Amino acid sequence: MTKASRSPSAARQLGWVLCALMSASLAACGSGEDRSSTAVGAGSPPARPPERSAEIVIADYMFVSAQIEVKAGAFVGVTNRDGVDHTFTAVDRSFDSGPLRQSQTGVVQIPTVGTFEFICSIHMHMRGTVKAS
């Protein structure tokens, strides 16, 4: 219930006039007191990395924590701790990290509700299951 008080525009105008007088025709009044002078750039805010709901580690040609449960739409991080490339790939291709090198982490989004078997598409015996509710 606070009433917004009027800004002291007189002081602001005085500063502006002084600045205008001093710089005369230079038009160099760069003080940022006029908010309309702050250009809003066309650039979008920096993209935040998606918040991950689960982490899977690949080690010794196996998915550690190979059975996970997440919400549909969740992001899952997969980190390869082996010296060879692996992937984190849904059997039905609902998601695919692509090849992950040693120490590389990929992030995939689980698209819908369902149970997704996943494999490493390079080593097809590596398996696990994501259950999305």
Ligand SMILES: [Cu+2]
């Ligand atoms: Cu592999």
